[in-house]
Amino acid sequence: MTTYAKPSQQSSGHNHSECVSEALITAEHLCFERGVQLTPIRHKVLELIWESHKAVKAYELLDRLKPLQQAAKPATIYRALDFLIEQGLIHRVESLNAFVGCHCSGHQHEQLLLICKHCQEVEERSAKEVMLALSDEIKQAGFIVHSKAIEIHGVCSTCQKMPGVPGDRE
Amino acid sequence: MTTYAKPSQQSSGHNHSECVSEALITAEHLCFERGVQLTPIRHKVLELIWESHKAVKAYELLDRLKPLQQAAKPATIYRALDFLIEQGLIHRVESLNAFVGCHCSGHQHEQLLLICKHCQEVEERSAKEVMLALSDEIKQAGFIVHSKAIEIHGVCSTCQKMPGVPGDRE
């Protein structure tokens, strides 16, 4: 990375740069294995997405990409996002029209997303029991699944502890 | 209703005009009880949404409202939609940026939505077991819920039976 990382919020109390480099290494590895190209642009976009655990908008990514990539236009970002989603490297957060890095790259990609309206961070959970019950329900309905979006909005445990952040609507 | 209803698909083999009138009567009743105004515009928009069980786009509603409401502009539709969502009379389908009538108006509003990519119809299911597992998962995460969007895309049982509609990606 050529720019200095902002001291992005350590809200979840983890070592974020480790978190990011792990995600990037995994992505590089997966793409290599699959014989698909994690081109410089795609890599940069993935890096930008991983700057935080917040859901980030396409045009926000575009603004952040432009200094690094003169020619960047909406299509540049949307193409990179399409690729990253196809490869299971990021999630599209449907209810926000935004994007967030995926921890569980490559494996089962459909996760429960807990989206905090205070800090905007998104927590992924594989939610095994939920997924089982869901499969069952869908089977009962005789429905064939292509994709799932399970998005919960509310206040995360960290933000609940902050002063002035009640759990109920603000 | 002043326009003639299109012979909208009877795909689920139900009596749709009964289905619609029930939804409208329920809506009128609920709004009266709650002391909120189901104004003519809001009523018309609800009616338009209920013309089918398909998820319908805001601007499509706008086009369909215009002949009945000269002054209709985007704000007209979005305001009506906001009202109808607030009152739990319709669902916003996040993953489609579209809207669909809600059968279970007034009670627990968060439902599982099964969205068919062939016929675009949306089936609501209360999915008790799923919701229980979900509450449990969310509790474990220490998250406070404000709203849920659970949207499954795929092929409904009716469309699976149609020739040329395989369950897998087309």
Added chain:
DNA sequence: AGATTAATGTTATAATATAACATTAATCCG
């Protein structure tokens, strides 16, 4: 090396949604 496919550049525009302020209608309450 030439053909083919993949990725990116570039321009334009479509589709979705909201802001802000003006006007009209409904409701409240003295």
Added chain:
DNA sequence: CGGATTAATGTTATATTATAACATTAATCT
């Protein structure tokens, strides 16, 4: 009732999100 207040709608403008279409450049194949 009648003026004040709130709710709903009208109206203009613009912000935000996303894609289409075609040109160019780079990578891969044989």
